[in-house]
Amino acid sequence: MTDSISTTLRGRVVTGEEVIEDGVLALAGDRISWVGPAQLWTGDAVPQSDSTILPGLVDVHCHGGAGASFPDSAAADLMTAVRHHRSRGTTTMLASLVSAPSERLIGQTSLLADLYESGDIAGVHVEGPFLSVARCGAQDPGSLRSGDTGLLADIIGAGRGAVRSMTLAPEVDGFAAVAQILRENDIVPSIGHTDADALTTRRGIEMLGGGPITATHLFNGMPTWHHRAPGPVSECLAAAARGGMVLELIGDGVHLADETVRAVFDLVGGTQIALVSDAMAAAGMVDGRYRLGPLDVTVQHSVARLSRGADPETAPIAGGTATVLDLVRRAVQDAGVPLVEAVRAGSSTPATTIGLGSDIGCLQPGMRADVLVVDGTFEPVQVIRGGIAIEEDS
Numbered sequence: 001m002t003d004s005i006s007t008t009l010r011g012r013v014v015t016g017e018e019v020i021e022d023g024v025l026a027l028a029g030d031r032i033s034w035v036g037p038a039q040l041w042t043g044d045a046v047p048q049s050d051s052t053i054l055p056g057l058v059d060v061h062c063h064g065g066a067g068a069s070f071p072d073s074a075a076a077d078l079m080t081a082v083r084h085h086r087s088r089g090t091t092t093m094l095a096s097l098v099s100a101p102s103e104r105l106i107g108q109t110s111l112l113a114d115l116y117e118s119g120d121i122a123g124v125h126v127e128g129p130f131l132s133v134a135r136c137g138a139q140d141p142g143s144l145r146s147g148d149t150g151l152l153a154d155i156i157g158a159g160r161g162a163v164r165s166m167t168l169a170p171e172v173d174g175f176a177a178v179a180q181i182l183r184e185n186d187i188v189p190s191i192g193h194t195d196a197d198a199l200t201t202r203r204g205i206e207m208l209g210g211g212p213i214t215a216t217h218l219f220n221g222m223p224t225w226h227h228r229a230p231g232p233v234s235e236c237l238a239a240a241a242r243g244g245m246v247l248e249l250i251g252d253g254v255h256l257a258d259e260t261v262r263a264v265f266d267l268v269g270g271t272q273i274a275l276v277s278d279a280m281a282a283a284g285m286v287d288g289r290y291r292l293g294p295l296d297v298t299v300q301h302s303v304a305r306l307s308r309g310a311d312p313e314t315a316p317i318a319g320g321t322a323t324v325l326d327l328v329r330r331a332v333q334d335a336g337v338p339l340v341e342a343v344r345a346g347s348s349t350p351a352t353t354i355g356l357g358s359d360i361g362c363l364q365p366g367m368r369a370d371v372l373v374v375d376g377t378f379e380p381v382q383v384i385r386g387g388i389a390i391e392e393d394s
Contacts, residue, residue, distance in 0.1 A: 011051035014343045016362040027369045030387035035363050055363050056091030056370025057324040058350040061276035063096045065283035070095040071293040075111045084284045088323040089372035091385040095121050098293035099128030099143040109158040116162035123164030130168040131193035137221045138318035140294045147174020164354050167216040169194035170204025179208050192216025194232050201235040212353050218247045220255050240272040246353045248276045252322045254303050258335040270341035274350040275327040280319030292318050329378035
């Protein structure tokens with residue numbers, strides 16, 4: 001990591017509304033000072049470039065990477081995962097936990113709160129434990145429970161302000177009481193790992209009232225959308241179409257087909273979609289055995305699945321191994337999503353969802369100087385966070 005820089009970049013600039021084919025982006029300290037077409041730039045000459053300049057990406061659902069796991073690793077290893085994703089252009093992230101015994105959830109939240117207070121993560125996402133056993137996926141069924149306001153209060157207290165979002169199922173006992181505490185603490189509720197029918201889902205969304213709501217990895221960890229049993233998928237899509245929900249999509253070609261990703265973008269647009277990695281420790285690593293909370297995971301051909309007594313080809317998927325940049329690339333190149341929409345879903349939408357949209361997620365003057373420069377294959381060329389150039393091993 002180097003000192004804060006004042007510099008100008010030139011290339012194809014992706015703003016929140018358009019692609020400037022030949023644009024200039026100027027940085028001053030930790031802020032963006034100017035962005036626009038190169039022919040309007042009045043400062044020092046900047047060489048032309050075939051690079052594409054994006055806002056720093058934002059991941060609101062990530063369990064780890066580079067061999068480190070937010071639900072499992074010791075304090076000394078947690079930054080390993082942050083650095084991996086940061087080097088791939090994710091300049092802002094939530095660290096996600098999974099369902100686990102109470103002591104583990106409270107302890108890991110406390111460790112991650114240190115990274116929140118240092119500014120290395122934007123907060124903590126708690127995925128569980130108030131989830132459906134029937135749709136637990138790679139969550140430990142033995143750790144799931146009904147809504148427990150006492151446990152939730154302990155987790156929030158351990159987070160010291162770090163807890164930003166929580167996944168819960170609307171059909172669990174105690175949902176209303178948990179939802180009220182989440183709202184009182186400005187924690188974004190996320191509907192997920194649910195076996196609820198459409199009516200229960202709708203009532204849960206209505207119960208959450210105003211404020212941001214997300215759907216945890218839409219389609220995954222919930223019943224298939226059937227025309228006579230639409231389940232939570234239809235209600236979440238409808239809520240997003242009304243502007244009342246943001247839909248997480250793990251568009252890595254494993255969790256979702258490219259056609260599904262394109263269809264959701266066509267239905268609700270990038271302003272209501274957050275591309276999330278759901279990455280676990282194996283992201284950036286070779287195939288092998290890993291952990292995700294209390295469970296063993298086997299990774300083959302970069303696909304993570306639970307190890308326990310099941311066919312490795314059909315066992316439940318256990319998180320991802322990609323980064324948000326990989327998802328943006330795939331959305332554009334394989335799903336045919338317009339570049340501006342894909343970038344919006346990887347930056348400004350998730351930033352806005354967790355209350356940071358006025359500072360990050362978009363290339364415009366006054367915003368924090370979080371910038372990702374990529375080549376023609378969407379590989380990182382340069383990552384800048386808060387005006388500081390990031391090295392891969394920083």
